[in-house]
Amino acid sequence: MFLVLNRGLIMKKLILAILLIIVPLVLNSCSVGMALSGSEQRDTSVFYQGAHRSFVHAKTGLPYHSIKDKDGGWIDTYLIVKGNEPSAGRAIGHGVMDVLTLGLWEVIGTPIEAVAGREEHDRFVLYYDQEDKIERVERFHVETRPVDKDANLNQNEAFPLTQ
DSSP, rough: HHHHHHHHHHHHHHHHHHHHHHHHHHSOOHHHHHHOOOOOOOGGGOOOTTHHHHHHHHHHOSEEEEOTTTTTTTEEEEEESSSSSOOOHHHHHHHHHHHHEEETTTTHHHHHHHHHOEEEEEEEEOOOOOOOOEEEEEEEEEEEEEETTTTTTTTSBBBOOOO
């Protein structure tokens, strides 16, 4: 009789151990993936009057769109996303919480990452002269979640140039 009770207790412990190993592996770690995804923010400090086009490309990468104007200069368009940088620290935190809560942290962690990943989009239009130097820079701010209905009315204002 004692041997039968012992087998039942051993089976329960074995099943519990298997579940403790399998459940975290089976559950998808969305919050960890969300914390690691994203793109590095580009350096827009190189968008100033007189900067050479090759220097801008070296610092910020190739533009989203580029065309040659009728005067022989270039017009480059950059889409800059702010607020979507990857974070190893947040990912490690989510991973630890996933292990400690056997994956239940995803119910809380995924919505937290969805809110934390709020992005702001800026479109920079760079106008170059015939010598490939910036003549003018325009910045158009696009809010992903406008605060009010008039939030995007002043998008046609030129970005101030720093010298």
